[in-house]
Amino acid sequence: MQIPPEAVLLRIFIGESDRWEHQPLYEAIVLKARAAHLAGATVLRGPMGFGKASRLHTAKILRLSTDLPMVIEIVDAEEKVNAFLPLLTPMIGGGLVTLEKVKVIHYAGPGNAE
Numbered sequence: 001m002q003i004p005p006e007a008v009l010l011r012i013f014i015g016e017s018d019r020w021e022h023q024p025l026y027e028a029i030v031l032k033a034r035a036a037h038l039a040g041a042t043v044l045r046g047p048m049g050f051g052k053a054s055r056l057h058t059a060k061i062l063r064l065s066t067d068l069p070m071v072i073e074i075v076d077a078e079e080k081v082n083a084f085l086p087l088l089t090p091m092i093g094g095g096l097v098t099l100e101k102v103k104v105i106h107y108a109g110p111g112n113a114e
Contacts, residue, residue, distance in 0.1 A: 001037075001039055002107070003039050003075060003076055003077060003104050003107045004077050004104065005103060005104050006078075006101065006103065006104075007075050007076060007077055007078065007101075007102055007103075007104050008075070008076070008077075008078045008081045008099055008100065008101055008102060009073060009074070009075050009099070009100050009101075009102045010072075010073070010074040010075075010076075010081050010084070010085075010097070010098075010099055011071060011072070011073050011097070011098045011099075011100075012029060012071065012072040012073075012074075012088070012092065012095065012096075012097050013051070013069065013070070013071055013095050013096040013097075013098075014026060014069075014070050014071075014072070014092065014094075014095040015051075015057070015067040015068070015069065015070065015094075015095070016045065016067050016068045016069070016070050017067040018070075018092075018093070018094070018095070020091045025070075025091065025092070026043045026070045026072055028091060029041070029072050029088065029091065030043060030072065032084075032087055032088075032091075033074055033084065036080070036083070036084050036087065037080075038074055038076045038080055038081070038084060039074075039075060039076040039080075039107065040074070040075070040076075041072055041073065041074045042072070042073045042074075043070060043071070043072050044070070044071040044072075044073065045068055045069070045070055046068055046069035046070070046071065047068065048068075048069070049068075049069035051069075051094075051095075051096070052094070052096075057069055075102060075104065078101075081099065085097075085099075
């Protein structure tokens with residue numbers, strides 16, 4: 001699988017406790033991205049953050065949160081990401097979705113570096 005040098009980065013900001021059809025939302029999104037044959041997806045868990053409601057979510061010991069910030073990043077060709085976006089609409093109730101143009105410098109799996 002190749003990603004063109006001019007691609008897009010889809011970034012999805014959600015909470016760790018968000019769910020979709022009885023599974024964590026971040027997991028459902030990654031599995032849907034894989035089923036759509038996107039180049040890859042990465043889930044990042046944030047130790048602290050806040051969103052639209054300005055409610056602070058933190059991993060500090062004195063204030064354990066079970067709803068830490070999660071970010072899912074997907075980079076692929078613009079056409080493929082744009083085709084994936086409608087699949088996200090019913091899944092994401094609250095959260096933020098951003099899209100930006102990126103320049104791909106290197107993309108290779110183990111054993112196929114150029």
